[in-house]
Amino acid sequence: MSIAKKTKTKLIKDFATTEKDTGSPEVQIALLTENIAAVSKHMETHAKDFHSRRGLTNMVANRARLLKYLQKTDAERYAALIKKLGLRK
Numbered sequence: 001m002s003i004a005k006k007t008k009t010k011l012i013k014d015f016a017t018t019e020k021d022t023g024s025p026e027v028q029i030a031l032l033t034e035n036i037a038a039v040s041k042h043m044e045t046h047a048k049d050f051h052s053r054r055g056l057t058n059m060v061a062n063r064a065r066l067l068k069y070l071q072k073t074d075a076e077r078y079a080a081l082i083k084k085l086g087l088r089k
Helices: 005-015 025-045 050-073 075-085
Strands: none
Touching: 005 025, 025 050, 025 075, 050 075
């Protein structure tokens, strides 16, 4: 249920703040969002896969922490990221 290398590279390129950036909150949140979508799709057909469910809840919590950090440190970057990913309405 990991994302494909091509997709991951594209996400990193789209959300990076500098050329060689792979660890900024924006990149981490984008990658987590993609993983969350993949695991959510898996959970639709495998409702009793509790190991994946636990991983999903951990990813959601991690993304929430990163979003909270980004909102606290730089509200403009947070707002732009939320809009680009379409997370909040």
